[in-house]
Amino acid sequence: MAVSRIDLADVGSPERLVIEIFKAEPDLPIPIPVEKLAIQLGIEEIKELESDGFIGGLITNETKSRGVVLVQRRMKAERRRFTIGHELGHFLIPAHRPGKEDRFLCSMSDLLELDPKIADMRRRWEAEANRFSSLLLVPPHHFRKEANSSRDPDLGEVVRLAERYEVSKEVLGRAYVDYREEPVAFVVTHNGRVLRYFYRKGSFPFISVRWGDPVPKASLLIRKNHEQSVTSEIEETDAAQWLDVSRGHRAPTLFEQVHRQQQGYALILLSVEPSEEDDEADDSNWNRR
Known part of the structure; x- marks a missing residue:
């Protein structure tokens, strides 16, 4: 992979981050190799999370020069991938600052937060991390055509x-x-x-x-x-x-x-x-x- 943190310098929005990632990596396959991408972008390790009540987390420093992603044990593969994408979003979005002990801890409700205009700053950060993960794992430039491949809308x-x-x-x-x-x-x-x-x-x-x-x-x-x-x-x-x-x-x-x-x-x-x-x-x- 060629993409690096330098390619994403001073990029603040989830949408723009994903655009720059795919600009640097236009040939990323589907499904997106999110774990490899996280390592490429400065995540040192993906470890099991042992805190009760949380399903994901990120340990990082104030400057976010490095990070460790935490994921709940025995999580389904697709939820694990989304959680890794979510924590990578926290890592890459400059405005997201770690809390106590230089870490983010994210609950199931955090991974369901979708309102980017909500007044509460922390909940807004969760919505932005979810937006980043969604766009990264289901990239619009790939998905738009596939979403319209059937004649009629189809849950199948x-x-x-x-x-x-x-x-x-x-x-x-x-x-x-x-x-x-x-x-x-x-x-x-x-x-x-x-x-x-x-x-x-x-x-x-x-x-x-x-x-x-x-x-x-x-x-x-x-x-x-x-x-x-x-x-x-x-x-x-x-x-x-x-x-x-x-x-x-x-x-x-x-x-x-x-x-x-x-x-x-x-x-x-x-x-x-x-x-x-x-x-x-x-x-x-x-x-x-």
Whole structure:
């Protein structure tokens, strides 16, 4: 590998860092060799994390001239890769300064933080590290074409591409929301309740179901049985169950697709028939409520 810290000097944003990395390393393969890249960029070692309540960490000095990445033991491979990318983000983004004992310690909630405009500085740093890891592991210049390779939005493609890029289905699903041309929403559920969802503001209709609410009874997830790890067919569904439809206005045509996972988790992809009036998508703007 040719990329070095010199190539990234004075680069502050996650987006710009990833651009400069790929400018120096245009032939990085998919899946991105994140551990080798971390070593190349000044990480001395990747070790097991032994602190309870945290899944990742970074030990570094004030000048960040060197660093050690910590990763929780027995973590799934795709989550391990994202965590390494996250800690590398903390290491490379100049504004991120280590806390007590010259270290960052990151919890699961830290690795789910996505709002880069949140007032709390530490949470904003976590969002920036997550943004860096997502862009590094699912690089837009590779992924955009693949996200649009199928005729219609397809949750099966999300599952397939997650395996190809060696990231979690949720990380890939968020990227799919960003780079799929048609407006889509990606929903994560657990035991019949909505955990979280992602869609492009101004492109996909407002979802009226709140985080923590039961999945609508008319949802494809509820009204049919689904085999584990098998993606369902795409079916039209009742838009009023999911979307905020104003009185006197016709609901958009809404399609739903389900992928049931282990331990009560399931993924849902919602898509609407696009209209010619749809504005150009804003890659980085996710509406979460």
